[in-house]
Amino acid sequence: MSDQSAALALDALGDPMRRELLVVLRDGALPVGELAARMPIGRPAVSKHLKVLEGAGLVEHRSEGTRNLYALAPAGLVPLQQWLIGLWDTALASFAAHLEQGHRP
Incomplete structure (x- = not known):
């Protein structure tokens, strides 16, 4: 999992409509038409x-007859999660070092 994958995910999630699409898809796969019906934007x-x-690897699609069904990609958020964990671990280590040097929080 690379920082580039995390950057792609962050870029994709920078748009509120894309974040909303992920929220809608968390309950399961849907065709484009049904997704559009749940969104304030057109198909x-x-x-x-x-x-x-x-x-960005966050959703995947499969064809079922004449419909394309979209679903969350099972491993799509892993690079972003790993990036956030690394960021958090670095921040905590810096804070711990700051405290060890006798500084107060």
Whole structure:
């Protein structure tokens, strides 16, 4: 898992509509039409957002007949999670070193 993967995820999640799409998809796979019906934007915009999320590895799609179903990618948030853990661990280590030097919080 690379920092580049985490950066792609962060870039993709920078848009509130994309974050909302992930929230809608957490309950299971849906076709584009149903996703669009739950969003305040049209189907073409939903499709563009899904393409960005898929490019970042956060969603995946499969064809079922004539429908494309989109779902959360099982491992899609792992690079972002690892990046955040690394960031947090570094911050905690810096804080601990600061305290060890006799500084007060």
